[in-house]
Amino acid sequence: MGHEQESTDSGSKSESHDSSLGENRRGFFAQTAAILIGGVVTVVPFLAGLYVFLDPLRKRNQAKSGEEPGGFDSEGYIKVGSIDSLPADGSPAIFRIVSDDVDAWTVSGNQPIGKVYIRKADDDEIVAFNASCPHAGCDVDYRPSEREFLCPCHNSDFSIDGGRSADSPSARDLDQLPTTVKNDSEIWVKFQNFRTGTAEQIPTV
Amino acid sequence: MNSILNWLDDRTGYKALLHETLYERVPGGARWRYVWGSTLVFAFFVQAVTGFFLWAAYSPNAQGAWESVHHIQYDLQGGWLLRGLHHFMAQAMVVLLALHLMQVVIDGAYRAPREINFWIGLILMQIVLGLSLTGYLLPWDQKGYWATKVATNIMGITPGIGPQLQRLVIGGADYGHHTLTRFFAIHAGLLPALLIGFVALHIYVFRRHGITAHKPDSGEDTTFWPDQVLRDAVACLAVLAVVIFLVYLPTFQGHAPGAHLSAPADPAEQYSAARPEWYFLFLFQLLKYFPGETEVIGSHVLPGGVILFMFLMPFVGRWKLGHVFNVLFLLIVMLGAIGLTAAAVIEDRGKPEFIAAQEEAERVAERTHQLVEEYGITTAGAVDLVRNDPMLHGPKVFAKHCAVCHSYDGTDGTGKELAEKPTAPDLGNFGSREWMRSLLVNFQEHFKNVEEGFAEGEMGEWSTDNREVMEDESNAESVKALVEFIVAQAERKDLPETDPELVTLGRDIFEFAELANGEFSLSCVDCHNMHAVGEEEPISEDLHAPLLTGYGSAKWIRQMIIDPDTHYGETNLMPALGEKMTEQEMDLLVKWMMGDYLQPDKKDESDNAE
Numbered sequence: 001m002g003h004e005q006e007s008t009d010s011g012s013k014s015e016s017h018d019s020s021l022g023e024n025r026r027g028f029f030a031q032t033a034a035i036l037i038g039g040v041v042t043v044v045p046f047l048a049g050l051y052v053f054l055d056p057l058r059k060r061n062q063a064k065s066g067e068e069p070g071g072f073d074s075e076g077y078i079k080v081g082s083i084d085s086l087p088a089d090g091s092p093a094i095f096r097i098v099s100d101d102v103d104a105w106t107v108s109g110n111q112p113i114g115k116v117y118i119r120k121a122d123d124d125e126i127v128a129f130n131a132s133c134p135h136a137g138c139d140v141d142y143r144p145s146e147r148e149f150l151c152p153c154h155n156s157d158f159s160i161d162g163g164r165s166a167d168s169p170s171a172r173d174l175d176q177l178p179t180t181v182k183n184d185s186e187i188w189v190k191f192q193n194f195r196t197g198t199a200e201q202i203p204t205v
Numbered sequence: 206m207n208s209i210l211n212w213l214d215d216r217t218g219y220k221a222l223l224h225e226t227l228y229e230r231v232p233g234g235a236r237w238r239y240v241w242g243s244t245l246v247f248a249f250f251v252q253a254v255t256g257f258f259l260w261a262a263y264s265p266n267a268q269g270a271w272e273s274v275h276h277i278q279y280d281l282q283g284g285w286l287l288r289g290l291h292h293f294m295a296q297a298m299v300v301l302l303a304l305h306l307m308q309v310v311i312d313g314a315y316r317a318p319r320e321i322n323f324w325i326g327l328i329l330m331q332i333v334l335g336l337s338l339t340g341y342l343l344p345w346d347q348k349g350y351w352a353t354k355v356a357t358n359i360m361g362i363t364p365g366i367g368p369q370l371q372r373l374v375i376g377g378a379d380y381g382h383h384t385l386t387r388f389f390a391i392h393a394g395l396l397p398a399l400l401i402g403f404v405a406l407h408i409y410v411f412r413r414h415g416i417t418a419h420k421p422d423s424g425e426d427t428t429f430w431p432d433q434v435l436r437d438a439v440a441c442l443a444v445l446a447v448v449i450f451l452v453y454l455p456t457f458q459g460h461a462p463g464a465h466l467s468a469p470a471d472p473a474e475q476y477s478a479a480r481p482e483w484y485f486l487f488l489f490q491l492l493k494y495f496p497g498e499t500e501v502i503g504s505h506v507l508p509g510g511v512i513l514f515m516f517l518m519p520f521v522g523r524w525k526l527g528h529v530f531n532v533l534f535l536l537i538v539m540l541g542a543i544g545l546t547a548a549a550v551i552e553d554r555g556k557p558e559f560i561a562a563q564e565e566a567e568r569v570a571e572r573t574h575q576l577v578e579e580y581g582i583t584t585a586g587a588v589d590l591v592r593n594d595p596m597l598h599g600p601k602v603f604a605k606h607c608a609v610c611h612s613y614d615g616t617d618g619t620g621k622e623l624a625e626k627p628t629a630p631d632l633g634n635f636g637s638r639e640w641m642r643s644l645l646v647n648f649q650e651h652f653k654n655v656e657e658g659f660a661e662g663e664m665g666e667w668s669t670d671n672r673e674v675m676e677d678e679s680n681a682e683s684v685k686a687l688v689e690f691i692v693a694q695a696e697r698k699d700l701p702e703t704d705p706e707l708v709t710l711g712r713d714i715f716e717f718a719e720l721a722n723g724e725f726s727l728s729c730v731d732c733h734n735m736h737a738v739g740e741e742e743p744i745s746e747d748l749h750a751p752l753l754t755g756y757g758s759a760k761w762i763r764q765m766i767i768d769p770d771t772h773y774g775e776t777n778l779m780p781a782l783g784e785k786m787t788e789q790e791m792d793l794l795v796k797w798m799m800g801d802y803l804q805p806d807k808k809d810e811s812d813n814a815e
Contacts, residue, residue: 031431048290104280
């Protein structure tokens, strides 16, 4: 049998013609079985590893159902500051969102998890923008002289009401966040992050 | 297709390589006994693959290693399987290595012209053992921490270079971040790279000399592919099946499947269950026979001598009878190792302290898991949760400071016997309804341990005088109410909730001493100060007997420990312990006595209640 296989040219399954049918079959069985079993034992550790590696792609309920992360109310609003701290001229002030930060196994309370710009619009409406640029996620700066927001990374610029300029690389305007006022002067913002680079707002959860 | 392959072959010559790889001649036919080398390559392959994926989730630092392994084990889906495969395949690899080595020696495959390959094999063995040793520390749990600490301390007694070597390996004087970063770099970087290099050499030299055929004339020659490959594949499948079985084995004993993870490493917590992995137990046992300065004989000279001799085997094997000597030598070493391992296991099984230590380790491990699931891990790491858990550490504080006089359910709090007969009441049920009832109805019995006539004092007399009234059937509800009222002052959350109606009833009995049928000789407020919970004005004040305001509450217990005179006045016999305890100890003790901690068994209920 040995010399028969040595005579095959490329290690393929073709057997020499003068071997008996029985040996052919046996060789075929051994080859198939070797490939199958060898395949299984090779694949198992990869599958086990890949399954764990792909864990971030599986959406799962966070550890405690029904509980909001620190500071958030049941509708997803969080207190950011006082109306009194907003400039009267309608220019924006920057606020940190402080809540629980959950990073894999580490849970830390009172951590900054994001930034928002808040301004008082002409009709005394409270307007909030997520400070993260919708283009690629850098934090935008506010330039008082121009009364506009400018992203330091790719020069996306946005007017004071969040609208992007015509030559802005960003695909959408600054992400405006719903606000509400509680207890006369507390500003509460429905803080959310969105995917970057899309024309539509798609929340990242 | 063919033309592409030919193009590729023309540039690389892969066909010849493939042909050489697959059509290695196997004289005398394929055999099951040739599979061991292949299973070892397979085992390493599994370790490399699973190791890479574990690497992608592991964090080598003192506040992150245990935490990330816990995260792999319990939070990442399938993580327990991945870690289990890696853990048990490592053990399988050591077994396969021993089998492979024995076969090589018994079959005489180490002799000329294969000496060099035998030496390469011995080097590979050291690399694999090094991987085992370094890997054992990486979870940074109590088990790995203490076992590895012993190993590196042994390294420290190496003549001449010991202390420097030890410092170098652990990255400083003490275990910490750099111990992990170094062990991890060695475990996942250096040793695997060396292993790959030496395995490649090993296989290359092996192919050069061919297989050491067993009875080459007994059958027709064959080639590696497919007959031997099939046998190798089946053997690898068997190894994998055994490993997967081992991963699932704990479920048969009622545990979660996968490799065990003990509590996070804590240099301040004694870990009496420390043992190396089972395949190092014989070395561990060997050390017991070399007392004092002779330790180095057991730790370095003997094992080093055995390895050195094995390197010389090819030369010894040249002589007549040399081969027989080599085989005998290896068998004796193997039997010796098995014997020592057995001695270690038998000794441990016969030691109640060790069994208790193992159970305690298991209890702490499970508790830690529960704490992590409930509270999450802060940046201080999981060990912080353990150190500040009243359930785990309250008893230790009790044993240290209180068990000099008090018992707790008949023990020192941690379950150990008291050194001396207690001279103060057993605090096992302190503040409970049973405690209060026993104190009222049978004061003398309740405080019988206390010396200097404490039990016969005023309260003892009151208890004796009023026992008949309290034990009267028709007053059962009244006594229950009085007990309920006093227990309510502690505002404990671990006891069954107090009944407001009974508390109100009990409050009146406390003040006016009128029971359903009859009355007390003296009212409680004739002697005791009391400012009931939730009331604006004190019921009584400026009296001489022990303070009952907030009796059994955290504040009351704390004050009792700091300055018992303020509660008991002249009748006090308890020493003030405030200055002997740290604030943390005080906190742990009080919370533990109050039952103010995450209850171990009620977790599911409380989850539902939320």
